[in-house]
Amino acid sequence: RMNEKYQREDERLKTYTNWPVPFLDCHTLAKTGMYFTNEDDKVKCYFCEVEIGRWEPGDQPVSEHLRWSPNCPLLRRRPTNNIPISAEALDAILPPISYDICGSNNSVLEVHDTA
């Protein structure tokens, strides 16, 4: 079970003391929900529980996070118990809000079967 304290960005940041990937900014990782598992180069998101490792030069923390976990509540800007160090800095780094839509009109959706 995940440690509750990792809802706090400052606690997530503390996990990166032995972070082995110099080209990946641990501040960005911590800000966007990731803490270091201390296993190889694997980080884990407190909010969607996705684990990502084997980072390659050029990988971007947010886009990789979104790629492997397109519904992460933190990245989708849904309400979470995240305690950021700076809400403004987090807001600047999160992807723009996006909507899932189906049919012709997303504001007036008829109740309908979905697969």
Place this chain on the structure above:
Amino acid sequence: RTETDGDSTMSYKIPIHADFLIAYSTIPGFYSWRNTTRGSWFMQSLCAELAANGKRLDMLTLLTFVCQRVAVDFESCTPDTPEMHQQKQIPCITTMLTRILLFSDKGKVPAAGRN
């Protein structure tokens, strides 16, 4: 109706409806989901799979993995519309192919299938 193929001495017929492949994003009567900033679930998955395995896997295996991506990786996120929230989707592959379809490089002979 049928049409002929090959020369007159060794001719045979194939159905005119053979060798079609229709890959639908969803099953008949069901919604197809699209993210407003990243595109539809089906196209995201199709492009990802073509980029990753497009030259390695035959088309039907590839489309199976597209189905896997859409089915497993995606769930609608519409908290403002609870009846559409957390819905799923499965694509629908209708195949009339009579051979293995593989986008192989010139010179490489596919291992699978009769030719």
